[in-house]
Amino acid sequence: MNATTTRSARAREVAxxxxxxxxxxxxxxxxxxxxxxxxxxxxxVEVDLTPTYSGCPAVEAIETDVEAALVAAGFTDVRxxxxxxxxxxxDWISDDGRRKLLExxxxxxxxxxxxxxxxxxxxxxxxxxxxxxxxxxxxxxSTACKALWRCDDCREPFDHFKVLR
Amino acid sequence: xxALARYALALGDDALVLSHRFGEWVSRAPQLEEDVALANIGxxxxxxxxxxxxxxxxxxxQGRDExxxxxxxxxRDYLSCHLVELENGDFAFTIARMxxxxxxxxxxxxxxxxxxxxxxxxxAAKAVKEVDYHRDHATEWTLRLGDGTDESHHRMQAAxxxxxxxxxxxxxxxxxxxxxxxxxxxxxxxxxHDGCRRSWESVLECxxxxxxxxxxxxxxxxxxxxxxxxxxxLAEMQHLHRSHPGASW
Numbered sequence: 001m002n003a004t005t006t007r008s009a010r011a012r013e014v015a016x017x018x019x020x021x022x023x024x025x026x027x028x029x030x031x032x033x034x035x036x037x038x039x040x041x042x043x044x045v046e047v048d049l050t051p052t053y054s055g056c057p058a059v060e061a062i063e064t065d066v067e068a069a070l071v072a073a074g075f076t077d078v079r080x081x082x083x084x085x086x087x088x089x090x091d092w093i094s095d096d097g098r099r100k101l102l103e104x105x106x107x108x109x110x111x112x113x114x115x116x117x118x119x120x121x122x123x124x125x126x127x128x129x130x131x132x133x134x135x136x137x138x139x140x141x142s143t144a145c146k147a148l149w150r151c152d153d154c155r156e157p158f159d160h161f162k163v164l165r
Numbered sequence: 166x167x168a169l170a171r172y173a174l175a176l177g178d179d180a181l182v183l184s185h186r187f188g189e190w191v192s193r194a195p196q197l198e199e200d201v202a203l204a205n206i207g208x209x210x211x212x213x214x215x216x217x218x219x220x221x222x223x224x225x226x227q228g229r230d231e232x233x234x235x236x237x238x239x240x241r242d243y244l245s246c247h248l249v250e251l252e253n254g255d256f257a258f259t260i261a262r263m264x265x266x267x268x269x270x271x272x273x274x275x276x277x278x279x280x281x282x283x284x285x286x287x288x289a290a291k292a293v294k295e296v297d298y299h300r301d302h303a304t305e306w307t308l309r310l311g312d313g314t315d316e317s318h319h320r321m322q323a324a325x326x327x328x329x330x331x332x333x334x335x336x337x338x339x340x341x342x343x344x345x346x347x348x349x350x351x352x353x354x355x356x357x358h359d360g361c362r363r364s365w366e367s368v369l370e371c372x373x374x375x376x377x378x379x380x381x382x383x384x385x386x387x388x389x390x391x392x393x394x395x396x397x398x399l400a401e402m403q404h405l406h407r408s409h410p411g412a413s414w
Contacts, residue, residue, distance in 0.1 A: 084287035086290070087291040139202065140298075144295075
């Protein structure tokens, strides 16, 4: 492995530790929005991030955090690029990320998107008690990526990370 | 302004102006969940508008960024359609407009995601998934209000009748530069009309409502001629930035 490759791997490792400010148990790597990290021969780092939603207000904070983390790790020349294509999908959330979401009390994305005028969504389990008997209160929740649900057994409300694909 | 910049700007203006209208609902919606929903939908549109305005500024190459384009243009330089400019009205009107506009936007972005312009294609491919949720939301409410009480049915039908007058402007192709249509960068929106109409009708029918035949309103948004209500909207939207140039937080 040459020096640039090693540095690339190191830069990726550092960038991958940055947390999503809105779901602070998930790293941006878990979330699947860290698309690429490159280091050139002069040591300049270029990071590609993709937003979850076009209007995600956390994007700027994440970009600043990535830059700060890399600078703190000794990289002086850091540039963060926002790339839109290919568009992010919840399929890019890692298995580890899904587990962390569940432990944090957010039901991970599951089931399929409802289609047609009759809207039925299947298969969201309560992250508190595991019951499959749940209902959607609002398709729009505390952030763009979440919907508000309630468990019909334990009666706790919970966030569901919406399927986006 | 180059043709491509103007095209991106018009699409961006639609998203930006309607996002502002959705923002006006915050704290006034019929229920808390709806406050959150309308704010989120507005936020999606704002994000799409920002991407498109930023791109328009880059293509133009005069150093105007998204803020310069959003806050420092005069009314006549805006290219949004009249439908997005209309006041929110009652909740039924907001829902009827959301149904008509999100159906159009879904068809537009679906087609634009295979644009020969990579940036427009990328913005559209991302946005189409978001708009899918907006359309679902509008559909759910249309069903509930249309097939609800006499009062909700009556108000929903009145809203559809009014919104319908402004729908034709969405499918006007005359303003789109021919070179963009020929190169495949822009979408021939006139070809999307029939599909959208079928989609509206299928929802309205389930909701015991109908799509009326109306005399279309006089448009002109793509030429910079706007609805009388546009000036008030811009005054509110631009006031802070113009009063405190360069303000940030």
